[in-house]
Amino acid sequence: MGKNKKESFFWTSYSDLMTSLFFVMLVLFVIVIVLLHNKMIDIEGERRATQSQLDKITEIQSATENIDNNYFQYDNVFKRHTLNDINVSFRNGSSDILDLSDIDRVKLLKAGRSIVAFMSKAEKELPEARYMLILEGQSSKDDYVYNYELSYQRALSLYKYWLYHTIPIDKLKNCETIISGSGQSSRFRVEPDVPGNNANQRFVIHIIPKPGVIDK
DSSP states (O other): OOOHHHHHHHHHHHHHHHHHHHHHHHHHHHHHHHHHHHHHHHHHHHHHHHHHHHHHHHHHHHGGGGGGGTTTTEEEETTTEEEOOOOOOOTTTTOOOOGGOHHHHHHHHHHHHHHHHHHHHHHHHHHHHHHHOOEEEOOOOOOOHHHHHHHHHHHHHHHHHHHTTTOOOOOOSSEEEEEEEEEOOOOOOOSOOOTTOOGGEEEEEEEEEOOOOOOO
């Protein structure tokens, strides 16, 4: 009789243990399912946010297509907008904006105003957008020792010319203006890039979109 009671107690305890373990496993299973479900929701939310950001970046990049093509054209090789049909060649060793013809200087003023108009419109329609306006001076490949300084002065002459004619390039909130001189080292050159090609005694204007802080 005592042996039967012991066996009965053992199986009862074993049954309770298995029931408890099953309950624990069930609870853990439910917890895992809930955590996985929440994680999937987070992943889907991040995917949608990322796609939304990519769409906004594409929109910002495409917006530059609306800039006045009378003065700017898109360069597929360098992925940027630059001057179109404006002759900006300087005399040897000169950075005087008056080296350019009256016609080309008028075009430069109109180009500057079109940049300001484009940036003002973009600021309202695409507040997340940021742009870089690079005024890059260049020099011919003649190994002149001060080509970098000379090319910088050529770019600076355009900047000062715009400001003198009250074109507020310096007041644009969504555009960073960079004045640079690449001497004879830039890749963006007029071919044949050889000594004596005065077409590289110039400045070039680059407009490059760059996304700012894009909210989800």
